[in-house]
Amino acid sequence: MPLKTRPLHDKFGVEILDVDLRRLDDAQASEIEALWILHPVLLIRDQLLDEQEQVEFSQRFGKINLHVRTDIRSRSNPEVVLISNLRTEAGANIGALASGEASWHMDSCYKPDPDTGCFLYAVEVPATGGRTSWANLQLAWDSLPARTQESVENLRGEFAYQIYSVDKQTEKGLDGIRTRTPDVVHPMVLSEPRTGRKGLYLDPMQTFGIEGMTPEHSEPILDELKAAATQADLVWEHSWKRGDLVMWDNARVLHRREPFDENVPRLLKRTTIFMPQDKYPTPQAASAKR
Numbered sequence: 001m002p003l004k005t006r007p008l009h010d011k012f013g014v015e016i017l018d019v020d021l022r023r024l025d026d027a028q029a030s031e032i033e034a035l036w037i038l039h040p041v042l043l044i045r046d047q048l049l050d051e052q053e054q055v056e057f058s059q060r061f062g063k064i065n066l067h068v069r070t071d072i073r074s075r076s077n078p079e080v081v082l083i084s085n086l087r088t089e090a091g092a093n094i095g096a097l098a099s100g101e102a103s104w105h106m107d108s109c110y111k112p113d114p115d116t117g118c119f120l121y122a123v124e125v126p127a128t129g130g131r132t133s134w135a136n137l138q139l140a141w142d143s144l145p146a147r148t149q150e151s152v153e154n155l156r157g158e159f160a161y162q163i164y165s166v167d168k169q170t171e172k173g174l175d176g177i178r179t180r181t182p183d184v185v186h187p188m189v190l191s192e193p194r195t196g197r198k199g200l201y202l203d204p205m206q207t208f209g210i211e212g213m214t215p216e217h218s219e220p221i222l223d224e225l226k227a228a229a230t231q232a233d234l235v236w237e238h239s240w241k242r243g244d245l246v247m248w249d250n251a252r253v254l255h256r257r258e259p260f261d262e263n264v265p266r267l268l269k270r271t272t273i274f275m276p277q278d279k280y281p282t283p284q285a286a287s288a289k290r
């Protein structure tokens with residue numbers, strides 16, 4: 001029987017209903033994959049997953065990634081990254097982001113070989129605050145004037161790793177991260193392999209320039225594209241509940257997180273995968289075409 005779904009937003013995103021990911025069969029997994037190809041963000045609520053089950057579910061869709069930062073990985077499963085404000089007895093943050101705001105960005109675009117598929121599972125969340133929003137980069141592309149589309153179609157963006165919302169204490173453990181993540185370039189427009197549908201590929205925080213252009217030339221272009229990418233009517237905002245799993249495609253959406261009360265515990269677990277290039281738009285495929 002096909003999975004039941006309902007829209008998350010009037011323009012994009014789908015919630016999958018009445019499914020238990022621990023008892024997923026291959027037919028249901030194929031259905032979820034087909035939905036993900038059509039919709040860059042999927043929500044599945046009321047799940048009870050341990051880390052290994054989350055890893056196994058993620059691996060159904062692509063090769064799993066190990067995050068460049070070892071200090072935020074789960075000790076029992078290195079494929080799992082902890083997004084949390086929880087601290088150890090000694091006061092060290094166990095995960096990334098703490099309780100501050102994370103402004104609009106996409107994960108992994110600072111890498112030469114981005115792992116664009118992301119699964120975020122809510123273990124413990126505050127009743128208020130800490131909402132996450134996603135902005136659709138394909139609809140942003142559609143909203144651009146034809147003249148702008150033509151002028152940026154073949155450009156490549158310059159990306160750098162930014163350590164956002166990291167407190168000073170955590171930052172001490174990040175020595176050498178710059179040398180492990182040198183700046184990279186990626187095409188600024190990606191296409192879906194099956195339909196050719198286009199979308200912007202840029203990060204308001206981590207795209208700092210355009211290849212071959214001076215900052216004076218690139219900044220107004222980037223400002224226009226970043227404004228298009230984060231326009232309010234192309235955003236879906238989510239209030240987390242325990243047991244929620246959101247899976248999204250960083251090649252088709254940006255995301256951000258609002259701050260929350262630092263005294264309220266929040267723990268989410270994240271896995272990321274390399275999206276198959278024959279099914280999803282990827283910066284790797286766009287680079288190979290050039």
Ligand SMILES: [Fe+2]
Binds near residue numbers: 102106107
């Ligand atoms: Fe993120």
